[in-house]
Each structure stands twice: as structure tokens, then as C-alpha cells.
Amino acid sequence: MKNKFKIVILASNFARIIIRILIILNRRNINILYLNVVPLEDSQTMRCTLEVENSEESMHKVIKQIEKQIGVISTLYQESDKEKFIPVIKQEKSSMPSGYIQN
Amino acid sequence: MQEKTYIGSDILVKELLAEKVEYIFGYPGGAIMPVYDALYRYSDHIHHILTRHEQGAIHAAQGYARVSGKVGVCVSTSGPGATNLITGLADALIDSTPIVCITGQVPSNLLGTDAFQEIDVIDISLPVTKWNAQITRVCDITYIIRKAFYIARSGRPGPVLIDITKDAQLQKDIFQKTICQEVSNFHPYPQVHENNIKTAAALINSAKKPLALVGQGVTLANAEEEFKAFVEKADIPVASTLLGLDVMDSVHPLFVGMLGMHGSYAPNILTNQCDVLIAVGMRFDDRVTGDVNRYARQAKVIHLEIEACEIGKNIFSHVPVLGDCKESLPLLTEKIRKAAHKGWLAHFRIMQRKEEKIIQEDLNPEKDDLTMGEVIKWINQYKDKDAVLVTDVGQHQMIASRYFNFSSRKSQITSGGLGTMGFSLPAAIGAQFGARDRQIICLVGDGGLQMTLQEFGTILQDQLPIKIVLLNNNILGMVHQWQDLFFEKRYSSTELLNPDFMQLAKAYDMQGRKITRREDLQKALKEMFELKKACLLEVVVKKQYNVFPMIPSGAAVDEVRLA
Numbered sequence: 015m016k017n018k019f020k021i022v023i024l025a026s027n028f029a030r031i032i033i034r035i036l037i038i039l040n041r042r043n044i045n046i047l048y049l050n051v052v053p054l055e056d057s058q059t060m061r062c063t064l065e066v067e068n069s070e071e072s073m074h075k076v077i078k079q080i081e082k083q084i085g086v087i088s089t090l091y092q093e094s095d096k097e098k099f100i101p102v103i104k105q106e107k108s109s110m111p112s113g114y115i116q117n
Numbered sequence: 118m119q120e121k122t123y124i125g126s127d128i129l130v131k132e133l134l135a136e137k138v139e140y141i142f143g144y145p146g147g148a149i150m151p152v153y154d155a156l157y158r159y160s161d162h163i164h165h166i167l168t169r170h171e172q173g174a175i176h177a178a179q180g181y182a183r184v185s186g187k188v189g190v191c192v193s194t195s196g197p198g199a200t201n202l203i204t205g206l207a208d209a210l211i212d213s214t215p216i217v218c219i220t221g222q223v224p225s226n227l228l229g230t231d232a233f234q235e236i237d238v239i240d241i242s243l244p245v246t247k248w249n250a251q252i253t254r255v256c257d258i259t260y261i262i263r264k265a266f267y268i269a270r271s272g273r274p275g276p277v278l279i280d281i282t283k284d285a286q287l288q289k290d291i292f293q294k295t296i297c298q299e300v301s302n303f304h305p306y307p308q309v310h311e312n313n314i315k316t317a318a319a320l321i322n323s324a325k326k327p328l329a330l331v332g333q334g335v336t337l338a339n340a341e342e343e344f345k346a347f348v349e350k351a352d353i354p355v356a357s358t359l360l361g362l363d364v365m366d367s368v369h370p371l372f373v374g375m376l377g378m379h380g381s382y383a384p385n386i387l388t389n390q391c392d393v394l395i396a397v398g399m400r401f402d403d404r405v406t407g408d409v410n411r412y413a414r415q416a417k418v419i420h421l422e423i424e425a426c427e428i429g430k431n432i433f434s435h436v437p438v439l440g441d442c443k444e445s446l447p448l449l450t451e452k453i454r455k456a457a458h459k460g461w462l463a464h465f466r467i468m469q470r471k472e473e474k475i476i477q478e479d480l481n482p483e484k485d486d487l488t489m490g491e492v493i494k495w496i497n498q499y500k501d502k503d504a505v506l507v508t509d510v511g512q513h514q515m516i517a518s519r520y521f522n523f524s525s526r527k528s529q530i531t532s533g534g535l536g537t538m539g540f541s542l543p544a545a546i547g548a549q550f551g552a553r554d555r556q557i558i559c560l561v562g563d564g565g566l567q568m569t570l571q572e573f574g575t576i577l578q579d580q581l582p583i584k585i586v587l588l589n590n591n592i593l594g595m596v597h598q599w600q601d602l603f604f605e606k607r608y609s610s611t612e613l614l615n616p617d618f619m620q621l622a623k624a625y626d627m628q629g630r631k632i633t634r635r636e637d638l639q640k641a642l643k644e645m646f647e648l649k650k651a652c653l654l655e656v657v658v659k660k661q662y663n664v665f666p667m668i669p670s671g672a673a674v675d676e677v678r679l680a
């Protein structure tokens with residue numbers, strides 16, 4: 015069953031991140047009802063708000079794919095008629111040395 | 118004192134040297150010429166391998182990366198040079214291969230003007246790269262190249278494409294020595310949670326019929342030893358995906374065979390009978406699972422995986438263990454009890470007997486026609502222990518996966534997720550550079566060989582001692598098999614009228630040998646492996662021959678067919 019979902023994405027302010035997000039949705043033929051992008055004050059980050067039609071299960075998987083994109087900082091989503099956002103926690107910080115690992 | 122300045126292309130090459138790049142595979146052209154000029158200047162430090170097609174260059178970079186564990190690098194020009202890379206990018210993305218591709222681009226003032234050989238490669242390659250970026254200013258080269266290597270190799274590896282405009286290659290700047298500490302908002306190594314380890318261990322300790330599934334993730338994490346210690350402690354049978362075949366020795370007593378469409382009978386059937394399924398570094402591809410709704414419904418699933426989006430993507434996971442398995446496997450091994458599953462393991466051996474008839478027909482045929490299986494059998498006999506098998510796509514790939522004796526780390530290279538015909542020859546070239554002392558065997562069908570045949574030229578130029586074994590059935594075997602089984606023998610466009618491959622070998626100064634009779638096979642293989650130069654051994658095999666076992670697409674794993 016398809017519901018309407020609202021997604022809010024915080025990401026580095028870089029146009030191609032939006033395309034990467036749209037590719038993820040388009041590839042699964044997810045209907046996009048609304049899209050809005052605003053840069054935040056620091057101009058380093060932007061907020062992207064979308065409304066899409068999708069099933070709950072697929073929504074969960076799609077959000078994980080969006081989260082994976084390099085430059086995406088955090089993602090929230092909720093069913094459009096519900097109050098509370100479901101936060102998605104980006105993979106936590108590394109426990110491995112994240113520095114400059116040589117070949 | 119003023120710091121020394123360099124042009125962008127020199128900075129780029131110095132950057133590659135800082136990343137310890139030894140080999141670059143590529144093909145020159147207008148928009149990348151400054152970089153080729155720099156490569157000329159630095160040719161004492163970096164060896165550029167001129168392939169005969171950009172697709173060859175990227176597959177070679179993949180082969181290099183797969184065998185060495187290092188990042189493969191490939192370079193091409195703008196426009197057609199860049200579009201020729203797309204297949205390789207897609208292949209590297211789905212098979213998690215770390216590569217960095219550098220493409221030239223028209224000068225930045227011409228972007229968007231339909232300039233000669235201008236193509237928007239960044240947008241074209243978005244869906245087939247882990248990350249990509251365009252450099253239009255010399256001052257960005259250092260940072261972006263470092264970021265590219267860091268992203269390509271970290272976490273789940275993947276391909277990165279960097280497009281660099283010609284003006285950026287020619288502008289001057291100083292060489293910055295700062296290093297890329299980390300990429301913001303990119304956390305490739307998720308923390309392993311103690312709680313999940315505990316739950317997983319408890320589940321494994323309670324299991325009567327555990328089954329471990331291993332994938333390439335273990336190889337990518339260099340965790341083969343950790344994996345072996347884990348399964349040996351709890352005496353768990355191991356089945357592997359296509360790309361996980363070289364994680365464990367093929368003759369290890371716990372190894373029960375390959376999973377999936379052309380996998381072994383026992384592990385496919387018993388997937389639907391085990392009580393705990395432990396998947397390590399694999400992604401439950403549809404070729405492995407068949408119908409997901411009838412896949413291991415009885416089992417509790419533990420999934421060790423480095424990428425969050427793979428967990429629960431196809432198969433629900435009761436205990437997800439997110440993290441690098443190099444880290445999580447030892448933690449798990451520590452918490453599980455020593456166990457023995459004799460009866461359960463015997464079950465696999467009993468099941469395996471059902472396959473015996475197929476195995477005999479493949480390996481010890483009674484009819485006159487040569488089979489692909491017997492060629493593999495004799496390859497096993499004469500190959501080096503640490504030989505690397507590079508296979509193409511089709512029936513020969515499946516037969517090799519079933520029968521080849523994988524007996525050393527990183528000994529298998531094949532195109533898994535994308536199934537790219539034409540992959541093997543260039544990948545074998547790259548693999549030979551990645552492992553100069555290992556024997557590289559390229560096993561290829563007559564269809565696949567002709568997709569990237571031009572790379573014979575690269576083998577000639579670089580004097581590579583690759584052993585090419587061509588299994589010639591004069592058809593597109595795997596498609597022919599589907600037509601035979603599912604399209605009522607309507608063999609639409611699968612017959613090949615082939616060239617004289619021996620004359621081709623001769624043209625490229627390769628040792629050529631054609632085998633049509635069983636009695637010549639062994640000797641020819643033996644001689645080939647003794648030779649220190651490139652050889653093409655063509656074996657004419659039975660034309661109509663179907664690979665079994667087989668799970669028809671859409672069927673469940675326990676509906677695997679033996680005929």
C-alpha cells in the first residue's frame with residue numbers, strides 16, 4: 015500500500031547530491047510530489063525537503079540508500095499526516111582509524 | 118623564498134605517487150594530453166599501460182585492484198574515452214572494487230557548449246560511481262584526488278571518477294603536502310555493537326543446524342583467517358557466493374560448495390532446512406536467493422555487513438551485526454562455544470551424492486566430446502597452488518566456479534554482479550600487473566573473448582605471460598542453455614561463426630594450441646603452464662551442454678534442478 019511521506023535531508027551544499035537523491039527515487043519509480051531545496055545560513059549545508067508516494071517498507075530501504083550518499087549529513091522522514099518524524103541515524107563515527115590509510 | 122610551482126597535470130601525477138600508485142591503465146586523447154605529458158616526465162616512477170580500448174583499461178584496473186587489494190587507476194580522454202568507461206564503473210560498483218578513474222575534459226570555458234568531445238561524464242556516471250567530481254581549478258586537484266582515493270578504498274570499496282578540465286591541467290600552483298584526514302559526513306567503518314555480538318553468539322550457541330554464507334566482503338576486509346577461525350570453532354558448514362569462493366580452500370572439510378543459480382545441490386536445499394543462517398560479507402543477491410519469499414523462512418538470520426543499507430534489503434535479518442567483519446568476527450569467535458555438528462555436516466555429504474551423476478558427466482565423460490569440466494579438472498592438476506583464475510561470463514564461468522580448486526587468497530576474479538562478458542581478458546592483464554609472480558589463468562568463452570579481443574595487443578606489447586584457456590563451443594553457451602530449457606529450443610542468434618583463433622594467436626605472437634581430442638588435453642595444459650610467455654589454448658568442447666544444478670529464475674532455492 016502506498017502512503018505519502020515527507021523526507022527532510024540535511025546535506026553538504028552541492029548540487030549533485032540532489033541529483034544522486036533523485037536518481038535513488040527515480041530508479042524505483044517513486045513518485046515525487048514536492049521538492050524544495052534551501053541553503054542554510056552557513057552556506058556549507060542545505061536542507062532538502064521532499065514529499066513522495068511510497069510503501070512503508072520501501073521507504074525504509076530508500077532512506078538507507080540516501081543516507082549512504084557521501085555528503086548527506088542526516089535524514090528524517092515521516093508519513094505526511096503523522097506528527098512525529100522518524101530520525102535516521104547516519105552510520106556512527108568510525109572505530110577504525112579514519113585517517114589517511116595508505117595502499 | 119618563493120615555493121616551486123607546478124602545472125596541474127604534474128601535481129596530479131605527484132598526487133598519484135603520494136598514493137603509492139605504481140601502475141596506471143589508460144588510453145590518451147586530446148583533453149588528457151597534459152596528463153600524458155606529465156606521465157612521460159614521471160615515467161621512471163609510474164608505469165602506464167596502454168590498453169587497446171578504454172573498457173580494457175578500466176577492467177584491467179579492476180583486475181589489478183581485485184588481486185592486489187590496492188586501488189586500481191585508469192585514465193582516459195573526454196567524450197568517447199569517458200563513455201567507454203561506463204561498463205567498468207558499473208561492474209566495479211556492484212562488485213565493490215576500489216578504482217579511481219581520471220578523465221580529461223574540455224577547457225572549463227567550453228563546458229556546456231557542445232565542444233568537440235565534450236560529454237557530461239559526471240552526470241552520466243552518477244548512478245555507477247560511489248562518488249565523482251569535476252576539477253576545474255588547479256588548486257582543487259590535491260584535495261579532490263586524495264578524497265577520491267580515500268573514498269574508493271574505505272568501507273565498502275567502490276569506483277570514483279574524477280573529471281579534470283584541460284585548463285586545470287595546465288594552470289600552475291604549488292604542491293600542497295597536507296593530507297586528507299577524513300571526509301566530512303562519510304563514516305565508512307560503523308562501530309560494532311557489543312550487544313549484537315552477544316545476541317548473535319547466543320543464537321549460534323543454541324544452533325543445531327547452523328549454516329554460514331560467505332561473500333567477497335571477507336576478502337575485501339582481509340578477514341579470511343578470522344572467518345576460518347570462526348567457523349572452525351563452532352564447526353559450521355560454509356557455502357559461498359560466486360565472489361566468495363576463494364575465501365576458504367575449496368577442499369576445506371567445512372566447505373560445502375557454491376550457492377545460488379548454478380551452485381551445489383546440498384547448500385541450496387539445506388538453506389531451507391538450517392536453523393541459523395550466518396551471512397558474512399554478502400548481499401543476498403537474487404541469483405543466490407531465488408524467490409525471497411521462500412528463502413530460509415525457517416531460519417534465524419545473522420548478517421555481518423559493513424554497509425547499513427544492505428542489511429534487510431532483500432532478506433530480513435534477525436540479528437544485524439553492522440561493522441567491518443575484520444573487527445566483528447574475532448569478537449564473535451571469542452563469545453561462541455566450541456561445538457561439533459557431525460550429523461548436520463554429514464547431511465551435506467549425503468545430499469551431495471545426488472549431484473554425483475552430474476559431477477561424473479562433467480569431469481569424467483564417457484562420450485567423445487570434450488567437456489568444460491574435464492578441462493578444469495586438468496587445470497587443477499597442473500596449475501600453481503597460488504594461481505589466479507580470471508573467468509569471463511557464461512557456462513564456462515559457472516563450471517569453473519564449481520570445479521576449480523581455489524587454494525590461495527585472492528585467487529578468483531570474475532564479473533559477479535554485472536556479469537560483464539569481455540571482462541576476463543583485460544582483467545587478467547591487470548591481475549598480472551597486480552601479482553607479477555603469480556600464474557594468471559584467463560578462462561573465457563568464444564563469445565566473451567571476442568568482446569575485448571583487441572587486448573591481445575596489450576599482452577603483446579607488455580609481454581605478459583597470461584595463460585588464456587578458450588573453451589570454444591561455437592555458441593553463446595549460457596543463452597543457448599536458456600533457449601534450450603525455457604524457450605523450446607528456439608536458438609535465436611546464439612550460433613557463432615568463429616575466426617581461426619590460432620591465426621589470431623600467431624598474429625599477436627602468442628603460443629597457440631588447439632585441442633579437439635581428449636588424449637591431447639593433459640599434455641597441452643601441462644606444456645602451457647611450463648611456458649613463460651603468453652599462450653592461447655583453445656579447447657573445442659561439446660556444443661550443446663547444459664550446466665546443472667540450476668535454480669530456474671524465480672524458483673525457490675530448494676527447487677534446484679538436477680536435469
Ligand SMILES: Cc1ncc(C[n+]2csc(CCOP(=O)(O)OP(=O)(O)O)c2C)c(N)n1
Binds near residue numbers: 509538561564595
Ligand atoms: C556484455 C554482455 N552481453 C550479453 C550478455 C548475456 N550473456 C550472458 S552469458 C552469454 C553467453 C556467453 O557465451 P560465451 O562467451 O561463448 O561463453 P559460454 O557460455 O559458451 O561458456 C551472454 C550472451 C552478458 N552477460 N554480457
